[in-house]
Amino acid sequence: MSMTKQIKVGNIRIGGGAPISIQSMTKTDTRDVRATVRQIKELEKAGCEIVRVAIKDFEAASAIKAIKRKANLPLVADIHFDYRLALRAIENGADKIRLNPGNIYKEPEIREVVIAAKKRKIPIRVGANSGSIRLKAQGSRLKAEDLVTPVLGYIKILERMDFYDIIVSLKASDVISTIEVCKLFSKKSEYPLHLGVTAAGPASTGIVKSAIGIGNLLLDGVGDTIRVSLTGDPVEEVIAAKNILQAINLRNFGPEIISCPTCGRCQVDLKSIAEQIDSRLKASPGFVRDRQGSRGKFSLQPSVFSRKVFKIAIMGCEVNGPGEAKEADIGIACGKGSGVIFKKGRILKRVKEKDIVKELLKNI
Numbered sequence: 001m002s003m004t005k006q007i008k009v010g011n012i013r014i015g016g017g018a019p020i021s022i023q024s025m026t027k028t029d030t031r032d033v034r035a036t037v038r039q040i041k042e043l044e045k046a047g048c049e050i051v052r053v054a055i056k057d058f059e060a061a062s063a064i065k066a067i068k069r070k071a072n073l074p075l076v077a078d079i080h081f082d083y084r085l086a087l088r089a090i091e092n093g094a095d096k097i098r099l100n101p102g103n104i105y106k107e108p109e110i111r112e113v114v115i116a117a118k119k120r121k122i123p124i125r126v127g128a129n130s131g132s133i134r135l136k137a138q139g140s141r142l143k144a145e146d147l148v149t150p151v152l153g154y155i156k157i158l159e160r161m162d163f164y165d166i167i168v169s170l171k172a173s174d175v176i177s178t179i180e181v182c183k184l185f186s187k188k189s190e191y192p193l194h195l196g197v198t199a200a201g202p203a204s205t206g207i208v209k210s211a212i213g214i215g216n217l218l219l220d221g222v223g224d225t226i227r228v229s230l231t232g233d234p235v236e237e238v239i240a241a242k243n244i245l246q247a248i249n250l251r252n253f254g255p256e257i258i259s260c261p262t263c264g265r266c267q268v269d270l271k272s273i274a275e276q277i278d279s280r281l282k283a284s285p286g287f288v289r290d291r292q293g294s295r296g297k298f299s300l301q302p303s304v305f306s307r308k309v310f311k312i313a314i315m316g317c318e319v320n321g322p323g324e325a326k327e328a329d330i331g332i333a334c335g336k337g338s339g340v341i342f343k344k345g346r347i348l349k350r351v352k353e354k355d356i357v358k359e360l361l362k363n364i
Ligand code: SF4
Pocket: 260, 261, 262, 263, 264, 265, 266, 315, 316, 317, 318, 319, 320, 321
């Protein structure tokens, strides 16, 4: 059992026990520097740590220089079909290059990219997707080996040039294949894995697929950095990624609200109370600090998984309310037009419904 190798992308460490980092990808035309920088800043504010930009032509590759002058996040150049775009992106300061073995596979071309990456001391992500492999398999069902074997072959080309600054992603658009492929790869290689379910769809389904796929792998000790792929605002990808990591206690981005779904027993406007607490906490910078956990492959440490998250219970009635409120750091169990506040397991006071938000915030 060993940890993955540690790779640096800009100032972010990936693998080797580093905290699981969050990535996203801009959806702007990279040649539009102003729009791309604006989106990168939004992503950074949301908690993104590494951002990828699409390089579809030389103008986009050259735009990296201007983008890097104005944006702080490490920048990954996403390259397909033409290896020369990678060379231009590297010249212009890309912090990592993503190559797709499905469309850049000629050894002399890969070699040129490796030489340039080595010179600039930046890593290469070997990013394989089921889509490109499936094309070659003429529609037959994807097996884990179909993706893992060519990627291992690709890595060999890089290693033959003494290049080991490698990150790997193996993505399928279905959850089960993604899990199978990543688990197989992690048994065969020590290179860090970038996890994600590709083309997961719009938020309603994409977050569910990503949470199951990424969460399953991380709980098994597989994966070092994640990207949730959604058809929509990339900020949603970052929020979903943070929620996945916090749900399995790998990182702590702030207090956790435990609130009941409400039912016919509830006699207060619990939805409004929970939403007000949630939005007030998110707006409070003191609570949006991240206590990062770290762990390496096959080494889920109990201390990391039991790390303390501040819990706030907001419960609708006496059925589950007092139990959850007592368990939390602070909680309220509501009744008819009022609620009982619990702090560290003890009853603090009874308050009227109109004062619940104010009193909870004061005590939080
Ligand atoms: S805690 Fe009470 S109000 Fe909330 S869902 Fe359970 S029974 Fe319904």
